[in-house]
Amino acid sequence: MQPDFLILGCLLCIVLVLQIFVLLRRTDHAALDHVLREEQRVGRAELREQLEALDRQQEVRLASFARSLTDLSARIDQRLDQLCAALGDDARKARQEVGEGQQRFADALGQRLTELTQRNAQSINEMRTTLEQQLGVLRADNAQQLEQIRVMVDEKLQTTLNTRLDSSFKLVSERLEQVQRGLGEMQQLATGVGDLKRVLTSVKSRGTWGEVQLDNILEQTLTQEQYARGVRVCPDAKEIVDFAVRLPGRGQYEAPVWLPVDVKFPREDYERLLDAQEQGDQELVRTMGMQLERAIKIQAKSIREKYIVPPHTTDFAVMFLPTEGLYAETIRRPGLTDLLQREHRVVVAGPTTVTALLNSLQMGFRTLAIEQRSSEVWRLLGAVKSEFGKFAGILEKAEKQISTVGKSLGEAGRKTRTIERRLQGVESLSHEQTQVLFDGLDVDEGESDAGSDAPF
Incomplete structure (x- = not known):
C-alpha cells in the first residue's frame, strides 16, 4: 500500500510542477487560475478514486489473510494434538x-554385591590369619632387637653421661673462675664509678x-701559640x-685580642631535669627545665661581667658545655641561645660545635697571617730575583770549568789507550806476583823517602 501512495505522490508532484510551468508560460492570470x-x-477526483480502489483492494487482501491465518x-492445533498424543505414548x-x-x-547389582561380600569376608579371614602369624614373628623379633638396643643405649648413655658430666663440671669450674674474675672487675669498676661520681659531685673536680x-679539644685543633x-x-x-x-691585633706589633672560652657544667639542674623526664611528669619537667635555663643565664651573666672586656677581649665569649646532652x-x-647572644654576648658550644668554631677561627688565623706576611713574601721574591742573576754567573763559570775538566779527562783517556796498546805484547803477571811486586815497591819507596828526609 505504501508504494502506491509514493507513486501517487510523485505523480501529483509532477502534475503540480507541469501546471506551475504552464502557468508561468501564460500571461492571462484569470485563465491560468481557472485551468489550475x-x-x-x-x-483530486482521480486521487480519490485511486484511494477508494486501494482501500477496497486492501480490505480484500486483509480478508484473505485472515482466512489463511484461521486455516x-x-x-497447527490439529498437528499439536497429534504430537501430544504421540509424545504421551512415547x-x-x-x-x-x-x-x-x-x-x-x-x-544384578545385589547379586554382585553378595558375591563380593562373600569373597571379601573370605579374603579378610585369610589375611587376618596371615597377619597374626607375621605379627607374632615380628613381635618376637622386635622384643629381641629392643633388648639389644636397650643394652647398647644404656652403655652409650653411661659413657656419654660421664663425658658430659666431666665436661660440664670443667665448664662450670671455668665459668666460676670467670665469674670470680668478673666480680673482681666489677668491684674495680664500681670503685672507679664511685671515684668518678665523687669527682662529678665536687664542683671543683667537675670544673676540672x-x-x-676542653684542653684536649683545643690541643687537637689549635697550636700552642693560638x-x-x-x-x-x-x-x-x-x-x-x-x-x-x-687573636692577632690590627697592627703587626699590637697586643693580641683574647676570645674568652669558659667551662660551665650545671650538673645538678641537668640531672634533676633528666629524672623528671624519666618519671614522665610534665609539670616537673617544665619546672626543672626552667631551673636549668635560669642556671645557664646566671653562668652567662657571670661570663659577661668577668671576661668580656673590650678592647682587651672580643665583644663576645664562648660558654663550653662539656656534654652533648x-x-x-x-x-x-x-x-635561650638568642637571649644569651643578645643580652650577655655569650655563644654556647658543645664538644662538637666548639671544634667547628675553632676550625673556623683557625681558617681566620691563616687568612690574617697570609695578609700580614704578604709584604715579606714580596721582599723575599725581590731578594731571590737579585740573587738569581748572581747564580746565573756562577753557573756560567762552573760550566766553563766543567768543560775544561772534560777536555783534560778526554786527553788522559787517549793517553791511557795509547799505553795499553804499547803494553799488549808484555806478559801479564799473576795476582800474587803482582801483589808481592807492589809490596816491594812500597817498601823501597818508604826507605827512599826516609833517606831523602835524613840530613847529609
Missing part, C-alpha cells in the same frame, strides 16, 4: 523400559673535668678565664 483549479479538481491455526513406553532396566540392574676535656690557659684577660682585673684564644637541652630551649 480545473486540473486540481480533476486530480493455519486450525491445522513417554509411557520410555518409563516402562526405564523401570524394567532399573529392576534388572538392581537385581670539663677543663681537661690559645692559652688561665688567662687574665684584663690587666687591671683579677678574674682569670679558663681558656682564651689568641646538656648542650642539646640548652639549644632546645626556645629563645
Whole structure:
C-alpha cells in the first residue's frame, strides 16, 4: 500500500510542477487560475478514486489473510494434538523400559554385591590369619632387637653421661673462675664509678673535668701559640678565664685580642631535669627545665661581667658545655641561645660545635697571617730575583770549568789507550806476583823517602 501512495505522490508532484510551468508560460492570470483549479479538481477526483480502489483492494487482501491465518491455526492445533498424543505414548513406553532396566540392574547389582561380600569376608579371614602369624614373628623379633638396643643405649648413655658430666663440671669450674674474675672487675669498676661520681659531685673536680676535656679539644685543633690557659684577660682585673684564644691585633706589633672560652657544667639542674623526664611528669619537667635555663643565664651573666672586656677581649665569649646532652637541652630551649647572644654576648658550644668554631677561627688565623706576611713574601721574591742573576754567573763559570775538566779527562783517556796498546805484547803477571811486586815497591819507596828526609 505504501508504494502506491509514493507513486501517487510523485505523480501529483509532477502534475503540480507541469501546471506551475504552464502557468508561468501564460500571461492571462484569470485563465491560468481557472485551468489550475480545473486540473486540481480533476486530480483530486482521480486521487480519490485511486484511494477508494486501494482501500477496497486492501480490505480484500486483509480478508484473505485472515482466512489463511484461521486455516493455519486450525491445522497447527490439529498437528499439536497429534504430537501430544504421540509424545504421551512415547513417554509411557520410555518409563516402562526405564523401570524394567532399573529392576534388572538392581537385581544384578545385589547379586554382585553378595558375591563380593562373600569373597571379601573370605579374603579378610585369610589375611587376618596371615597377619597374626607375621605379627607374632615380628613381635618376637622386635622384643629381641629392643633388648639389644636397650643394652647398647644404656652403655652409650653411661659413657656419654660421664663425658658430659666431666665436661660440664670443667665448664662450670671455668665459668666460676670467670665469674670470680668478673666480680673482681666489677668491684674495680664500681670503685672507679664511685671515684668518678665523687669527682662529678665536687664542683671543683667537675670544673676540672670539663677543663681537661676542653684542653684536649683545643690541643687537637689549635697550636700552642693560638690559645692559652688561665688567662687574665684584663690587666687591671683579677678574674682569670679558663681558656682564651689568641687573636692577632690590627697592627703587626699590637697586643693580641683574647676570645674568652669558659667551662660551665650545671650538673645538678641537668640531672634533676633528666629524672623528671624519666618519671614522665610534665609539670616537673617544665619546672626543672626552667631551673636549668635560669642556671645557664646566671653562668652567662657571670661570663659577661668577668671576661668580656673590650678592647682587651672580643665583644663576645664562648660558654663550653662539656656534654652533648646538656648542650642539646640548652639549644632546645626556645629563645635561650638568642637571649644569651643578645643580652650577655655569650655563644654556647658543645664538644662538637666548639671544634667547628675553632676550625673556623683557625681558617681566620691563616687568612690574617697570609695578609700580614704578604709584604715579606714580596721582599723575599725581590731578594731571590737579585740573587738569581748572581747564580746565573756562577753557573756560567762552573760550566766553563766543567768543560775544561772534560777536555783534560778526554786527553788522559787517549793517553791511557795509547799505553795499553804499547803494553799488549808484555806478559801479564799473576795476582800474587803482582801483589808481592807492589809490596816491594812500597817498601823501597818508604826507605827512599826516609833517606831523602835524613840530613847529609
